[in-house]
Amino acid sequence: MREIRPAAYDSKIEGNIIFTRLDAALNWVRKNSLWPMPMGLACCAIELMATAASRFDIARFGAEVMRFSPRQCDVMIVAGTVTYKMALAVKRIYEQMPEPKWVIAMGACASTGGMYRSYAVLQGIDQLLPVDVYVSGCPPRPEALLEGLMKLQEKISGEPSLRLQKPALAKRLSEALV
Amino acid sequence: MTGPEVLNSLSGLFGAKLLAQSEFRGETTYTIRAADLREVAQFCRDDISFDYLIDITSVDNFGEEPRFEIVYELYSMTLAIHLRLKLQVSEDAGAVDTVSDIWPTANWHEREIFDMMGIKFTGHPDLRRILMWDGYPYFPLRKEFPLEGLPSEMPDVAFCEAAPMEGGPFVTRPSTATTKDREPRARPPEL
Numbered sequence: 001m002r003e004i005r006p007a008a009y010d011s012k013i014e015g016n017i018i019f020t021r022l023d024a025a026l027n028w029v030r031k032n033s034l035w036p037m038p039m040g041l042a043c044c045a046i047e048l049m050a051t052a053a054s055r056f057d058i059a060r061f062g063a064e065v066m067r068f069s070p071r072q073c074d075v076m077i078v079a080g081t082v083t084y085k086m087a088l089a090v091k092r093i094y095e096q097m098p099e100p101k102w103v104i105a106m107g108a109c110a111s112t113g114g115m116y117r118s119y120a121v122l123q124g125i126d127q128l129l130p131v132d133v134y135v136s137g138c139p140p141r142p143e144a145l146l147e148g149l150m151k152l153q154e155k156i157s158g159e160p161s162l163r164l165q166k167p168a169l170a171k172r173l174s175e176a177l178v
Numbered sequence: 179m180t181g182p183e184v185l186n187s188l189s190g191l192f193g194a195k196l197l198a199q200s201e202f203r204g205e206t207t208y209t210i211r212a213a214d215l216r217e218v219a220q221f222c223r224d225d226i227s228f229d230y231l232i233d234i235t236s237v238d239n240f241g242e243e244p245r246f247e248i249v250y251e252l253y254s255m256t257l258a259i260h261l262r263l264k265l266q267v268s269e270d271a272g273a274v275d276t277v278s279d280i281w282p283t284a285n286w287h288e289r290e291i292f293d294m295m296g297i298k299f300t301g302h303p304d305l306r307r308i309l310m311w312d313g314y315p316y317f318p319l320r321k322e323f324p325l326e327g328l329p330s331e332m333p334d335v336a337f338c339e340a341a342p343m344e345g346g347p348f349v350t351r352p353s354t355a356t357t358k359d360r361e362p363r364a365r366p367p368e369l
Contacts, residue, residue, distance in 0.1 A: 084338040085311050117341040119318050119327025120310070 023161050031156040032062040037073035042080030044107040044139040051142035061149050070096040081109040082122045091128050104148055105131045108138045181259040184226045207262040212274050215265055219277045228252040228261055231281035236295045240321035244268035246297055273298040294319035311336045
């Protein structure tokens with residue numbers, strides 16, 4: 001696998017100068033301070049709390065700032081069974097999050113409906129939201145959620161951020177540089 | 179008054195209104211008419227100390243007439259005895275008098291029965307759905323309602339689809355056979 005090196009240090013230039021791409025710098029900043037929206041709906045939320053607590057310490061990955069206002073969040077962790085009654089509330093909270101935003105579906109229920117083949121349970125949050133990472137388990141161990149978070153960081157570091165979020169600016173820049 | 183005396187006073191006063199009586203493990207069950215419910219309930223609470231309504235449940239005897247059965251589980255804090263009141267409701271009537279002014283706890287129990295079984299409670303102060311959302315068109319605990327659900331659409335409130343049922347339905351088969359035969363996991367998917 002090709003190693004992704006976001007920055008290169010040039011020893012010939014004195015002082016604190018590094019060369020990088022704008023996308024890489026943006027992504028590096030973003031992926032190391034993901035603020036999660038803890039969408040705790042069932043027992044997975046207990047494991048989510050354990051992930052945030054001292055033994056597993058999600059702060060090691062820069063995602064310790066759980067915000068209960070969607071307007072301050074980057075990644076929604078859907079932890080638990082999404083009932084149809086709750087589904088549109090989850091979607092509404094997702095829509096209140098500012099771009100760029102990501103979604104982790106934590107556990108079997110959030111991913112597929114899990115063991116609830118029922119009239120009352122949404123069969124996977126991906127029917128409503130674009131999910132970036134699915135974490136298996138019922139509930140997943142905190143290590144599994146951390147692995148999912150690291151996968152999301154990997155995904156973010158490969159995103160063409162400028163083209164995704166500022167398409168007009170990216171076009172103007174590329175035209176100016178030609 | 180002791181437990182048996184209390185129940186004797188009940189059967190003495192309401193004699194003809196108690197359609198049937200049964201005993202199981204020291205707990206008494208009376209079957210009454212739906213029309214007599216409030217009178218009997220008021221007497222049970224005020225005069226013979228059944229101050230605690232544990233639960234109200236409903237049964238769907240699909241294919242029988244009357245179709246529904248409602249069960250009131252009463253408990254007396256002072257005498258420490260249980261009393262069960264059953265009454266039958268036909269699908270056409272579809273309504274029972276509320277007891278939420280006699281035992282306030284009945285408020286949510288009756289809402290749940292309305293939500294799941296579709297039986298109305300006349301005189302209830304706030305008869306809305308409690309588990310499903312307002313506007314949901316079905317009553318999920320009725321026997322003719324499929325386990326996987328039916329699709330519905332309520333713009334900006336909720337929607338739902340039928341759940342996939344490959345290998346299902348995932349229900350335990352009622353029998354005296356071994357666990358291997360009873361459990362849904364042990365059943366081959368084509369059955």
